[in-house]
Amino acid sequence: MHVGHPEPPLRNHNVSIQPLPRSFFARSPRRVARELLGKVLVRTGDGHTPRLTARIVEVEAYLGEQDPASHAYPGPTSRNAVMFGPAGYAYVYFIYGNHYCLNVSCEREGRAGAVLFRALEPLTGVEEMARARGIAISHPRDLHQRDLVKLTSGPGRLGEAFGVTRARDNGCDLTLPASGLWIGADGYRVRVIRVTPRIGITKAAEKRLRYFISDNPFVSGRKTL
C-alpha cells in the first residue's frame, strides 16, 4: 500500500442518508444555501440503490425577481418556471452551448428563488462519474486528488458527472428518492463556512451570496475575497 497519504481521498459512505423535507427548501435562498453545505446529492438507479453520492461543498444563492443576476429577473417564462413553483424542485438550465447546471427551487410557490450547486466532493460512484466526464481512470484505488477534483468541482462539471440534463431532471422533486435525483443528510457537521461574491456573473456581481466549506479542496474558483 501507499504511504504518505495524509488523508484518504474518499471517505466511504455506509451510513444512511435521509431525504430533506420540503420545509427545508421553503425559506430564503440565503438560508437554504448556507444550510445545504455538507448535505449529500444522490443519484439513485431503478433499484433505489444510491449509485452516485457527493457532498455539497459550494453553492450560490439567487434571490429572484429583485436579483439582476437571477434567471427569474425578467419574470416568469417557460425556462425559469420551476423557480416560481414550490420549493425543493430541480431547476436545470443549459449555458454556453455546453453545460447543464443544477439548482434547487426555494421560497413559497409564486415567489422565485434558487440555489445553484457549484461544487461537490465525491463520496461513492467515482468510476461512473469519471465515465460520465470522459476522464480515463486506470485503477480506481490509485485515484489522486487532482483527478477527483476534475469530476465535480464546478457547476458544469458536477452536472456532467451526475448525468444532469434539462430534459431528464428539470422539475424533478429533490425531496423524493423515487425521483432518482435527491438531496439528503447523513449527519456530517460543517466546521467553517466562508462567504464571497458570486462567480461568473456580470450583473449584481458585488453581492456576497457564494457559500463554501472552508479548506475543502473540491471548492471551485477563488477561495479568497
Place this chain on the structure above:
DNA sequence: ATATCGATTATCT
C-alpha cells in the same frame, strides 16, 4: 500562478 480565448446553443431583445 493568472490571463485570454474558442466552443456551441437556448433564450431573450
Place this chain on the structure above:
DNA sequence: GATAATCGATATG
C-alpha cells in the same frame, strides 16, 4: 443578433 450562473486549452510570468 447578442448574450450567458462554464470549461478546457493555450500562453505567459
